Amino acid sequence: MKRLTTVALAALVLAATPGMAIAQDTTTTERQTEDRQVADAERRAEWFATLQQRALEAIEKRLATIDNLETAINDSTTVHDDHASQLLAELRASTAGLETLAGDIRTAEDLATLWELIPDIFEDYRIYAVVAPKVHLVLASDAAGAVAGRLEQATGALGDALDRLEEFGIDVADAEALLVEMKEFVASGASSAASVPGMVLDLTPADYPGSSETLRSAHAVLQSARTDLQAAGDTAHEIVRFIVGALGGHGSG
Incomplete structure (x- = not known):
């Protein structure tokens, strides 16, 4: 009787072992998947932040250039008044537009929105x-x-x-x-x-x-x-x- 019980227990252990291995493999795979998802999310967040920062820097660079252009116009002793008025009006409009665009880029929450906004820095203003x-x-x-x-x-x-x-x-x-x-x-x-x-x-x-x-x-x-x-x-x-x-x-x- 004792021998039968021992055999039965051994059979149960052997029967259970493959299932335990599968369960362990499944848990490991799920954990690896979660780790990859977390890593991907971190990379996307880092890429988003980098792209956003570079876009804002590009705008700041253009705003600084506009400031220099306005100074050159205001300091000129030979520019015609009508020419100065037209140029300054255009520069002020560009400044307002770029500042608005910078605000939109700061509040963007996803890459798709950012990708849609960034081309405007170059295509809508053509400062250089x-x-x-x-x-x-x-x-x-x-x-x-x-x-x-x-x-x-x-x-x-x-x-x-x-x-x-x-x-x-x-x-x-x-x-x-x-x-x-x-x-x-x-x-x-x-x-x-x-x-x-x-x-x-x-x-x-x-x-x-x-x-x-x-x-x-x-x-x-x-x-x-x-x-x-x-x-x-x-x-x-x-x-x-x-x-x-x-x-x-x-x-x-």
Whole structure:
């Protein structure tokens, strides 16, 4: 009887052993699955936080650039009032929009929402592709126009000086020819500089990427204006040297 009982207990233990192993395997698998899920959730949370932070940093960078552009406009002594007003209004609108977008990104709760918001930083504002180049071109062209204005005044003063020399019997034909060249350079430079704002002021982020070609063309026109005005300045120096030499020669005679 005792032997039968022992055999029966042994049989029960053997019968139960596979089930215990399966139960242990199931528990281990469930635990591993839970661990993976936790790890995945942590990675998603970390990725979300990183993406969110980088998006906010991108906005802050653009807001700082806008501040610098506004300062450049306000500090300019040559920018036209109407140009400044239009540019400043656009910059303020961009600031307001980016600040609103930053708020939306801060309150986003999932990656899907974040992925939807982030492209707006670049596509809706184009601070570096459109806005900043436009501001720089307008400021530079207005500055070139101011230089042209000063050179134009100089042509008048130089012309008067040559007239006085001629009254003293000095041959000023060569200097008069230089003055004609100078006036042509000034007129060309002034015209080129004046055309630049009209090329770029109405560009918006929505015009990208076509705006890039317009900006390149405007930059080329501005460079042409600068070249002409530089030539006008160099010619003015030649005329001044002629006048100084003529006065010296007349005085010694």
